[in-house]
Amino acid sequence: MSQPLNYLRETASQTAGPYVHIGLIPAMAGFDIFEKNFSNVLVTPSTQGERITLEGKVLDGTGSPLRDVLLEIWQANASGRYNHPADRSAGTLDGDFRGWGRAGSDFDSGLVTFDTIKPGGIVDKAGRKCAPHVNVWIVARGINIGLNTRLYFSDEEAANAADPVLNLVEPAVRRKTLIATRGERAGKVVYSFTINLQGADETVFFDV
Amino acid sequence: MNAQAPALQDPRLNRPEPLTPPLGDGGFFQRDRSIHPPAHAPGYKSSVLRSPRQSLLSLESSVSEITGPVFGHNDLGPLDNDMIRNYAKDGDPVGERIIVHGRVLDETGRGVPNTLVEFWQANAGGRYRHKKDTYLAPIDPNFGGCGRALTDDTGYYYFRTVKPGPYPWRNFVNSWRPAHIHFSVFGSGFAQRLITQMYFEGDPLIPVCPILTTIPDKDALDRLVAPLDLNASTPFDSLAYRFDIVLRGQRSTYFENRTAGN
16 A cells, blocks of 8 residues: 555546537627627737738548537747746747637638737747747547647748657658648738548647 | 435545645646547547547647636626526526536646636527527527636636536437536646536436547546535525536646745
C-alpha cells in the first residue's frame, strides 16, 4: 500500500451534437438571444497586423464536408504574443485582439471562414523559433472528444522547415496536412485549408 | 428514495483542501484518454466516418497550449445565466423549474476562477430551438435553451432553467437520449477546452444511451450524472442539481505567484 495521490479525474468528454449552434452560435440555430455574441471575426478596425481570411472545410471518411461542424481558433497576435498572462514573451500585446474566434460551417456548403490577422512567429520555452500558426479545435456530432490541430502558412517555407512541432510529424509527407495555402480574392488574402478526418491524407491531430 | 441513484460523483470533489499544484514547467497533466470516449465508437454510428484513424501526435505543452482566451463580465448580459427569463416573451417556459450549480475544478481540486461556462439544451418536451430539429414535440415560445456564466473566484457557477425532456434520434430505430444539458468549458489554457453533457440522477435512459455508453469507464460515466441537491433547492420554486466539472491540472512554474490561484 502507499499513500493515496488524491488527484481528481478529468470530466469525460461528450459529443457537441448536431445542435451545438444553439449554445455557441445561436444565430445559426435560427434565433437571437444574447446581447453580445462571439463570432468568426477576430479583428476590429484597430487590430494590428495583416488581414487574412482563413477558409476551409472539414471532410469525413467519404470526402464529404461536415455541414454541422464547429471550429474554434486560438492564435498569437501580429507580434507573436498570445493575449494571456501565461505568455511572458517579448512581443507587444494588442488590446484590440483577443486572438480567439469560433465559426460554424455553412449548412449547405460546409465552408468555414475566419476573418483574422496573420500571427507572428513565437518563441518556445527552449528559445526555439516556432513558425506562425493558428491552433484549431474541432467539435461536431460524431466527434466524441474535441480534435486539436494547427494551421501553418504556405508562404512561411523557411520558418515551417525549422518549426519544432512540424518536425515531429512523421512520416514527413503528412506535414502538408497542416499547411494552409495562400491566395488572393478580390484584393483580399485568403488562406485555404482542408481538414481530412480520415483517409490517405488524414490531417495530423495532436494530443496536447 | 431511489436506491439505484449513483453516488455523489467522487466525494473528493467537494473536499475543502485542494492539492498544491506540483512545481514544474507550467505544462498540463497528461490527458488520461482511457476515461474519455474513443473517437471511433461504432455503437454511436455518427462517429464511424468522423473519427481519425491515425495516432494522435503527442505534444508537450507549449505557450500555444497553456494560454487560451480570457473572458470577462463585459462579454455577458445580465440574463445570460437564467434560461427561465432570457427568452421569455409572454410568460415562463413550461416545465420543471431547476437550478444547476457546481464548481469548475482542476485535477488538483482547485477552483478554476473566471472561466466561461456555456450550456444548451432541449425544452421540457425534448425539442431544440434549432432549425434542423424536426422532432414533433412543440417549440416553447418562451424558451431559447441556451445560457452562459462566468465562474466566480472559487470556480463556482450557477444557472436556472427548466429540466430538458428526453427525445428520439436516428441511431438505432428506437434510440432516445436521456435528459441532458450540454456544457462547454474553457479553463485557463486552450488544452483544457472541453465539451461534455450533464445527465440527471435516476434517469432510466442513461444505461441504454449509445452516446453516453461510448465512455469506457464506469466511474467516469457516473461523474456525468448530477445528483438531486435538495439543500440548494428553493422551497415552492425550484429543485436543484449539483454538477462539478473537472478540467486538466497544471504544473506551476517558478515564475508564478503560487498563492494567486493560477
